[in-house]
Amino acid sequence: MFQLRDYQLEQYRQIVNSMKQGHRSIMVQSPPRTGKTVVMAEIARRTTAKGGRVMFIVHRKEIVDQVMSTFKTQGVNMNLAKIGMVQTFTRHLDSLPEPAVLFVDEAHHALAKSYRRVLDRYPKAVKLLFTGTPYRLNGKGFHDVADDLVVGKQISWLIQNGNLAPIDYYAPKQIDTSDLRTKRGEFTEESIANSVKPKIYGNAVKNYQQLAAGKQAIAYTYNVESAEKLAEAFNTAGITARAVSGKTSKEDRDEIIAAYRVGAIQVVTNAELFTEGLDLPSVDCVIMLRPTQSLSLFLQFGMRSMNPRPGKRAIIIDHVGNVERFGLPTDDRVWTLDDTKKSKSSTTTSDIKPVTVCEQCFGTFYRTADTCPYCGAIIPVKERKIEVDEEAELQKVEADKRLARAKKIIESNATMAVADKTPGQLNSMAELKAYAELHNYKHGWVYYQAKMKGLIH
Template sequence: MRLFKLRDYQQETVDGIIKSIKKGNHAIMITSPPRTGKTVVMAEIARRATAKGNRVLFIVHRKEIVDQAKITFKQQSVNMKLCTLGMVQTFTRRVDKLKPPDLIFIDEAHHVLGKTYLRIINAFPRALKLLFTATPIRLNGKGFTDVVTDLVPGKQVSWLIKHKMLAPVDYYAPKAINVARLKVKRNGEFDTKSIEQAIKPKIYGNAVKNYKKLAAGKQAIAYCYNVASAEKLAAEFNRKGIKAASVSGNTPKDKRKQIINDYRNGKIMIVTNAELFTEGLDLPNVDCVIQLRPTQSLSLFLQFSMRSMNPRKGKRAVIIDHVGNVERFGLPTDDRNWTIQDTKSIKGTNNASSTEIKPVTVCEQCFATFYRTNDKCPFCGADLKREETIEVDEDAKLEKVEAIKRKERIDKILNDGLTNYVADKRPSELNNMEQLKAYAKLKGYKRGWIFYQAKQKGLIR
């Protein structure tokens, strides 16, 4: 006997998958925003599959997700004798020993282009493959058409909030970072050293102050950029009388479990962490998210932000963004129309990478974040100053803060980051000579094109 029934929007997803299969698709990506019950949908499909004697393989990349999925599958009366759940790291080592599945689930499937996943997928070409993710996008813009043939979209965040399936959110973004110092690594993520240089020493004090001002009494998770910053922030909260604990990949398993249990039971108000609690782990009583880690990944941004949006009657989630992530991605409540195509090759479509982000305004008086329509803050009524877009400054130099012997490596990182930055731009959106040079190199244009564009823009006389 099943212990829960699918919500209407979850049933729509199941129906969409069945419709896609009937069209001949056997490798399907399914999208649904974080906090909307992807595991519940998979459990229902697994129940139907095992009831017909089909063997199921469920692949994840974190042990905590395996443990939670097992509980949900059992609750939904899945025949566990026909269902194998485990981590991709384990399955890829013993793929030859696995019993051939009829159905493969892949959770957090934006990771699926990794070699470990592909090895498993390629080993079972006859299996139906259902790939679930909240964010079908990768930093390098690579699409998923090598792996899947169809996309089944879930409901938009705005719809889920309107129908009380997600909590509404108040988003605040104190500008407590020198964004011009941020540098980009080859993989598109920010360089850790540059994050350390960009975040001012008082950021931790500001984080506590703004939490007390904007989210006092709410249980929160703070996403920090490394272990030291997570520990420092937890110590600062404790000094201010707010019970906090820090966890990371270095935290012993038993201690981490105790911290999570204490948080769930309300004994701890704030958990600060580095590299944890971004995907899959269910902490339903999070009401506030504090972002102290800048990211170039829309996937990470949405995982960070929506951690606080589990619904509860009368609840409004609070997100405090100290690092300008909203400036790169817009608000987490924005509608996003996903695609499985290469995002860098699609122009003029409303996909996650090529969409032009509407400018977001941060009020300097109350830190509220919103889309600007006039010169007054809609929250506190303060006069708004002329907005300046916050983004990575590819022209910044590192020589004064880095050892000279590292100059060549740093220059390459910056050049790679600049190339990634201009790849989705039009010539009219390029603002300086370095951007024009990078764009010309990327497109194979001659030096004359750079000179002409620079002259048109008034960069040279």
């Protein structure tokens, strides 16, 4: 049985408190690589121990076996658990008994018609909708499927406390983003192909050798052909690589994953796989060769390499300028159930600050000095045009310092305790400020919550 970590236990308690407040459809934000399936398994274990049924919805078949394994390890009564793809459940709704708890994995997809059919079919069930990114490309909010939001720890906090590995981010410029075109909010495969320079595969291999030699890597490409060509380029360079895609048979895919996990394969190149959910703990390097407009995909790509290990620094090589659209994966972000286009205050991400790319080593960072923090090279004067605002510099704050500041905020009322509360239970500016300090949220979160609660006008 898994022992919940402190931050997982805190999130579990927040979910329980939200349920006690009468919420029946709760969206739970939990950053990628932080073990949200373990939290769901603990809730499922306690539910089935009392004779309650649970249902777990996924949208990729690769995730089903992994969830079943976690549930079994956690002691869930599998006779009372149904785990499957949303498409399967929608075909058998009339024959499936109503669950006490219905889990939705990667719940930013939950507004789709297939999910809505399942959610609407079981009005008495408690719905717990887990996602790393409560955000959709079209800006539509989630009030249609959720009545409360439980927010997890910021990625910066998780790194500082050893739950995620710190990163080194590199962004060599090898794609002409001016030619990218979108369809239904995402870049088209054709425009990506036209934008990518012919030598990108050779450069991808060269940059891997230069920046992450010997590390196990996973590369995200934009179609099956590009995944196969990149694997071929790695193998030609003497680096063992295999390509996988939706066209790869399950048997071959399982064989590749098993070989990768034991280190027999150094690089896996893939198209449309290994984004959401699937656990590959041995990844130390991510290579992005697919530009995306999706914040969810960007974080899934980058954070794939951030499983922690003593002394580890994850390496992210971004060949396609995704960092310029989203900022660094480690940025603090503000989440909301509201439409993201309603007002300036209802933003889902931190303001995107311009990044600096070192011309010597391709290290990518928010500039706070005149030298590269990776290799020490002098940053040319011309790059001062994209210099970051000194007032907005990233700053990692230790947990004990946050607690001390939170204590100062609430010391005027000794009975005030916010650690076990959800945002929906906070009723004053003092509580909001204390909660923000404890969770390392920005001032914009306090302002937005206060506006929603009518504490400011």
